[in-house]
Amino acid sequence: MLDIADGLLASLPSGDAVVVTVTRVARSAPRGVGASMAVTATRELIGSISGGCVESDAIALAHEVRSDGRARTARFGFSDEQAYAAGLACGGTVEVIAYLVRTTDAVALRALRSAVHDERVSVLLPLTGPSAGRILDTAAPLASAAVHAELDAARLLGETRCIDADGDALLVLCHAPRPRLIIAGAGEHAAALCRIGAAAGFAVTVCDPWELLVTPERFPGAATLVVADPAEYLRAQAAEPGATDMRTAVCVLTHDERLDVPAIHAALGMNVGFVGAMGARSTVARRRELLSERGVGLDDLARIHSPLGLDLGGSSPEEAAIAALAEIQAVRHGATARPLHELSGPIHSHAPDAAGDRATLPHCVS
Known part of the structure; x- marks a missing residue:
């Protein structure tokens, strides 16, 4: 959400937007965790989550969310039954959550404004549980000291990541000022x-x-x-x-x-x-x-x-x-600066190796 703050914030005066955010990637995928796209109230598209591979299915998912306001999750990738309809040609998989960003959502609006001004900001996006798909302030009460420590680390590094909040998955969406x-x-x-x-x-x-x-x-x-x-x-x-x-x-x-x-x-x-x-x-x-x-x-x-x-x-x-x-x-x-065709393994640094999915949290980066 924060990576498309300029366009998303500008669209909200026209009405609520549905945002689709990558919550997990496996193998080779074009975009990392936190990458977002939005379908605005005027049916305009902002951003990208895959460079074109799965956008049509993500748009369909966004329309479902708009129909009843309920957040939804989905998985797209080569190993899906819909591999040829919604597969990633690069052989990777992505998991996403689609959720409404309302014009009245004070937490989301404040975070978007901070990101537009290139200020350090972070928010929580629950992926499971009763608050799934609702943007929360990072000051929201969390269950344990360990969760707070993980949250603080993500905020300090400006790194979007998943954390396990006593069984529920939280995506910490971060925006760090440009280098x-x-x-x-x-x-x-x-x-x-x-x-x-x-x-x-x-x-x-x-x-x-x-x-x-x-x-x-x-x-x-x-x-x-x-x-x-x-x-x-x-x-x-x-x-x-x-x-x-x-x-x-x-x-x-x-x-x-x-x-x-x-x-x-x-x-x-x-x-x-x-x-x-x-x-x-x-x-x-x-x-x-x-x-x-x-x-x-x-x-x-x-x-x-x-x-x-x-x-x-x-x-x-x-x-x-x-x-x-x-x-x-x-x-x-810390890259080699060598031609990619001379190397093996994932092209994108956010992708784990092809040996398997190593995530222990649902919808989180492997």
């Missing part, structure tokens, strides 16, 4: 990385001393534009609690030794998961010398991804940006 991509520099490579990073779901900050370069026209996808010395800005961000986290990536693209060395040095002192810098190998070697002279140790030098990007070929700013973002994503997710 940040901080770009030091405002040249053509920075503009290309901003466009691609924003399209990939990052909240992009562009920082450069030159006011003429740091403009909305050059960086329409940026969440924040900063005219400042990059090193000074990064040090200020490091001192601001909660400004960055381990999902944050910093890319130094200034092409100016006077700016990039101090900026890299500052980035290494931040709570971030990725520090990268563009440059030729000779430039990289020179930077290492200068950073060493500043007291940067070998461990921190090894954290710098420079030259930035995977070896994908190409030389245009856009091609370089694709290579840079590919490396950022591989590092963030």
Whole structure:
């Protein structure tokens, strides 16, 4: 539900919507737990739960829910009796719950507004029991300390997951603010990385001393534009609690030794998961010398991804940006960055291996 907050919230003035949310995936499936689609009061479709494989059956399920207001669950996949009608061509299975989101539902509306504003928010969606399909506040009373601990962990990580509430299954729907991509520099490579990073779901900050370069026209996808010395800005961000986290990536693209060395040095002192810098190998070697002279140790030098990007070929700013973002994503997710056809096992990280379903909770991620 929270992943389609913009469209869902905008649709509610026209009437109640039916939301279909993935509660469990097994084997290979295009979307993970928490992925949602909605059928609005005006019969418009928002979002997707499978990339097209099972949407028609999910829409039919939504119409059933609208007919009487009762939440329903369903399972779609290759192993179903309806495999060829509602199967996933990739061989996976998904389980879903379909439920009404009413225009009068204060908890749901508050959560949707928070998600639209990219604020951290979480709600509970019971999958079984008398409250199944009704959005609950996370402050709702829960039976045991263990359940509270699991809920707190999900909220802290911003991770949608199932928890067992003394026999009943609860889906914790979470929205975490977008991961940040901080770009030091405002040249053509920075503009290309901003466009691609924003399209990939990052909240992009562009920082450069030159006011003429740091403009909305050059960086329409940026969440924040900063005219400042990059090193000074990064040090200020490091001192601001909660400004960055381990999902944050910093890319130094200034092409100016006077700016990039101090900026890299500052980035290494931040709570971030990725520090990268563009440059030729000779430039990289020179930077290492200068950073060493500043007291940067070998461990921190090894954290710098420079030259930035995977070896994908190409030389245009856009091609370089694709290579840079590919490396950022591989590092963030602990991926191999190898071609999928050279690997075996599930393609999607949320899917368990094909050996079987390992879930112990109904409707939960395996």
